[in-house]
Amino acid sequence: MKGTEPKSIIKKSVRERFYLEFSAYHCEWxxxxxxxxxxxGIFPIYPTQIIEYYPEKADKDIAVFAxxxxxxxxxxxxxxxxxxxxxxxxxPFEWFRNREFVTLSTESIRKxxxxxxxxxxxxxxxxxxxMLYTLCxxxxxxxxxxxxxxxxxxxxxxxxxxxxxxxxxxSFKGSVAELVLRTSDGIGRSVWGNISRGVKSPFKRAIExxxxxxxxxxxxxxxxxxxxxxxMRMEHNYDIFYAWLAYNDLLEANYDACKHYEEIYKTWxxxxxxxxxxAWCGSRGVLPEIKFKNYE
Numbered sequence: 001m002k003g004t005e006p007k008s009i010i011k012k013s014v015r016e017r018f019y020l021e022f023s024a025y026h027c028e029w030x031x032x033x034x035x036x037x038x039x040x041g042i043f044p045i046y047p048t049q050i051i052e053y054y055p056e057k058a059d060k061d062i063a064v065f066a067x068x069x070x071x072x073x074x075x076x077x078x079x080x081x082x083x084x085x086x087x088x089x090x091x092p093f094e095w096f097r098n099r100e101f102v103t104l105s106t107e108s109i110r111k112x113x114x115x116x117x118x119x120x121x122x123x124x125x126x127x128x129x130x131m132l133y134t135l136c137x138x139x140x141x142x143x144x145x146x147x148x149x150x151x152x153x154x155x156x157x158x159x160x161x162x163x164x165x166x167x168x169x170x171s172f173k174g175s176v177a178e179l180v181l182r183t184s185d186g187i188g189r190s191v192w193g194n195i196s197r198g199v200k201s202p203f204k205r206a207i208e209x210x211x212x213x214x215x216x217x218x219x220x221x222x223x224x225x226x227x228x229x230x231x232m233r234m235e236h237n238y239d240i241f242y243a244w245l246a247y248n249d250l251l252e253a254n255y256d257a258c259k260h261y262e263e264i265y266k267t268w269x270x271x272x273x274x275x276x277x278x279a280w281c282g283s284r285g286v287l288p289e290i291k292f293k294n295y296e
Contacts, residue, residue: 037246079116
């Protein structure tokens with residue numbers, strides 16, 4: 001019948017309406033979890049933190065690209081950052097403008113392990129910056145990456161670098177870098193200005209599992225991550241990333257309460273059990289207390 005919605009669209013709409021009703025208090029709690037996590041200001045060590053060592057914006061703009069060439073989550077991030085600081089020098093922009101990165105691709109360097117990196121890291125760093133240099137060269141002058149990527153195309157650059165240099169997890173690395181460069185909250189430093197509305201959430205398998213835990217309907221062919229963020233009433237699309245980080249910290253601080261809540265949430269959802277506010281919140285509710293581990 002003309003004008004009738006396809007069954008798949010109707011099914012999606014029905015599920016969204018139920019989720020919005022069912023998860024109201026959970027999502028309220030999740031937003032507060034994210035707020036307190038950002039406010040606390042303690043985040044995992046990501047190689048993008050290399051920019052913190054440079055006061056000048058131009059130097060930050062160049063230094064952050066070194067993070068794409070580093071190995072993440074292997075407990076040598078601090079060592080890699082220290083090594084890259086030695087390579088980049090006091091003013092990474094001058095190092096970049098003078099094409100000093102080419103020395104990393106010489107035969108003698110190619111066969112030498114850079115401290116904290118894999119043996120073949122030198123040529124990858126050189127290739128990454130050479131590709132960036134090509135984009136930044138305009139009318140005989142070198143402009144900042146912030147001007148080059150003002151209207152996007154950063155994803156494309158990251159994909160090209162990954163292919164040319166055989167760099168793994170480039171999507172996650174690039175998305176975290178964009179958070180640092182384009183946002184001002186959490187790990188954001190607004191190096192490229194604060195344009196948070198268009199910034200997507202970093203995403204990888206662990207975050208996908210997190211999304212599926214709280215949005216059991218999750219299917220990337222049906223819902224985009226942006227749509228899920230909206231259904232979860234997140235302030236920003238990328239707050240799914242912070243919710244994942246925050247919940248992991250909460251698990252560490254209060255594992256039993258969090259696991260108990262996960263089981264109750266799953267049971268209520270599967271049974272379409274719409275409970276009143278008091279069943280979720282307050283002293284009688286199932287929501288875990290938001291109290292992170294004290295690192296002091």
